[in-house]
Amino acid sequence: xxxxxxxxxxxxxxxxxxxxxxxxxxxxxxxxxxxxxxxxxxxxxxxxxxxxxxxxxxxxxxxxxxxxxxxxxxxxxxxxxxxxxxxxxxxxxxxxxxxxxxxxxxxxxxxxxxxxxxxxxxxxxxxxxxx
Numbered sequence: 440x441x442x443x444x445x446x447x448x449x450x451x452x453x454x455x456x457x458x459x460x461x462x463x464x465x466x467x468x469x470x471x472x473x474x475x476x477x478x479x480x481x482x483x484x485x486x487x488x489x490x491x492x493x494x495x496x497x498x499x500x501x502x503x504x505x506x507x508x509x510x511x512x513x514x515x516x517x518x519x520x521x522x523x524x525x526x527x528x529x530x531x532x533x534x535x536x537x538x539x540x541x542x543x544x545x546x547x548x549x550x551x552x553x554x555x556x557x558x559x560x561x562x563x564x565x566x567x568x569x570x
Contacts, residue, residue: 512555
């Protein structure tokens with residue numbers, strides 16, 4: 440998943456540099472509105488979470504998002520507790536805030552509680568919530 444994002448980012452940069460060199464030769468500027476700006480922002484945010492910032496400087500929500508990006512969008516709550524060394528109460532508070540902001544979904548699978556990024560929930564999960 441991360442490699443696909445990086446590959447897409449690099450190919451868009453390569454296309455951008457090719458467009459600029461073509462524009463220099465022809466004397467016109469390339470149209471930047473045709474590039475997918477929303478995708479670039481998402482990719483750069485994911486790259487920033489993955490590579491750009493020291494773990495200690497991140498807010499709690501971004502620490503969870505970084506774990507979710509690294510693990511493919513779904514993580515057990517127990518894994519988050521092990522990785523962050525937070526208390527159960529602190530983790531519950533962070534998860535509740537993130538659910539209220541529609542950043543994640545916390546679902547129960549058997550006896551485990553699984554934290555999912557929005558869009559990475561199991562098939563059919565959102566349908567019973569009428570969303």
